[in-house]
Amino acid sequence: MRKRALGHPPCSSCVSSASSRSIFTPTHVTKTDRRSFCPFCGARFDRALPGPHLQCNQCHEIYYRNPAVGVAVVVLEGSRILLGRRGRGVKAGEWCIPCGYVEWDEDVRDGARREVREETGLEVDLGEVYAVHSNFHDREKQTVGIWFLAKGYRGELAAGDDIVEVGFFALHQLPRLAFPTDEQVIESLRASLG
Numbered sequence: 001m002r003k004r005a006l007g008h009p010p011c012s013s014c015v016s017s018a019s020s021r022s023i024f025t026p027t028h029v030t031k032t033d034r035r036s037f038c039p040f041c042g043a044r045f046d047r048a049l050p051g052p053h054l055q056c057n058q059c060h061e062i063y064y065r066n067p068a069v070g071v072a073v074v075v076l077e078g079s080r081i082l083l084g085r086r087g088r089g090v091k092a093g094e095w096c097i098p099c100g101y102v103e104w105d106e107d108v109r110d111g112a113r114r115e116v117r118e119e120t121g122l123e124v125d126l127g128e129v130y131a132v133h134s135n136f137h138d139r140e141k142q143t144v145g146i147w148f149l150a151k152g153y154r155g156e157l158a159a160g161d162d163i164v165e166v167g168f169f170a171l172h173q174l175p176r177l178a179f180p181t182d183e184q185v186i187e188s189l190r191a192s193l194g
Contacts, residue, residue: 039063070135070143071112072099073124074185075150077168079193081186084119084163086178090138094178097147097185098163112148120166121158127151131188133181147185 037044043058052065074097075082083095100115102108109126116124127149135143159166169175171190177183 067134067142067144069102069108069111070099070145071102071108071115072097072145072147072182072185073112073116073126073150074130074147074189075116075120075122075124075153076189079171080168081171081174081189082120082122082157082166082168083175083177084159085165085175087162087164089162091178093176095169095175096178097182098166099145100161101143108146109148112146116150116153117155118161119159119163121160122153122155124150125152131185133184135179135181137180145181 038054038056038059038061040061040063041056041059043056045054045056045063054063054065055061056063082098084098085095086092098116098119100111100119102111106114112126113124116122129146130149131145131147133145133147135145157166171186171193174186177186
């Protein structure tokens, strides 16, 4: 089994084997994603494949840059929707449907319930998948988002994690939203609820 050295600076043998080759950092890979070292063997990347992927010249493994999976839960109270105001990041101060990333070894439904609990203090009963969208609003951190409908909820509403304020808003009187895909989901809700 191959030992994986996750992005470590290369040892002296890696440096000597990589230094004789020209290092190519593809221009289509964004600044924050320019991975210098192979996550499989630790050698320096020097080969790009079409698209955002890189291949190691030493171990020949391919580093696939794929979108992360995000989950969100639509919690309705009549014709009002639960939103949280973000407390950090580039979207701080803007509002969103409670959401987050699915963790490793976590089922998407469990991740959705966990994110709502962390951000709002509520326990939700999940219903059907309401929408699935590709999120391209952050070109450096793309996601595939899954929005679930909550069938019910319990608990005391309280902001938590990276959310600093939570509340229910009329679908036609919303604060500034952080994500265009939340706008798409809410527009669809408006159409379906009349």
